[in-house]
Amino acid sequence: MGRQPIWRRVDFMPQVNYFKPAGVPMAHLQEVRLSIEEAEAIRLKDIQGLEQNECAQKMRVSRPTFARILVSARQKMADALLNGKAIRIEGGNYEMAVRRFRCSNGHEWEVPFEVMINTPPEFCPTCNTKDIMALWPWRSGWGRAGQGRQYRGGRSW
Numbered sequence: 001m002g003r004q005p006i007w008r009r010v011d012f013m014p015q016v017n018y019f020k021p022a023g024v025p026m027a028h029l030q031e032v033r034l035s036i037e038e039a040e041a042i043r044l045k046d047i048q049g050l051e052q053n054e055c056a057q058k059m060r061v062s063r064p065t066f067a068r069i070l071v072s073a074r075q076k077m078a079d080a081l082l083n084g085k086a087i088r089i090e091g092g093n094y095e096m097a098v099r100r101f102r103c104s105n106g107h108e109w110e111v112p113f114e115v116m117i118n119t120p121p122e123f124c125p126t127c128n129t130k131d132i133m134a135l136w137p138w139r140s141g142w143g144r145a146g147q148g149r150q151y152r153g154g155r156s157w
């Protein structure tokens, strides 16, 4: 597996992941990339108003690590707002707290992160079919959507 990234726990996936300032031609548009865990840090601290140690617990990181993620997130948002840059929210090292599945008969259910780690679902709990799939935002693999801490790379996932 090579290097082991540190996965941060995230409970929320933004529905809108691109913000563009009005009146800036695309050719001149610079982009700031906010990782999913940075967006989560902002959400917990600045929207939900939790204390830093609560935020750190929720994301399962140390308090200094949380503080670092938060500072980075705020700097990026400030840079975008004041310098007229677009913001793209994607990537990072994170793991969702819950993953949603659907079977071929249309039943949907959610599997908690902790359960999934130990016993990933093999069949639908309603109709027992084994024809199941994971739903957005997981594009491949399971539980670990965005990879790569490179904010500059052109990698898509």
Ligand SMILES: [Zn+2]
Pocket: 103, 104, 105, 106, 107, 124, 125, 126, 127, 128, 129
């Ligand atoms: Zn089913």
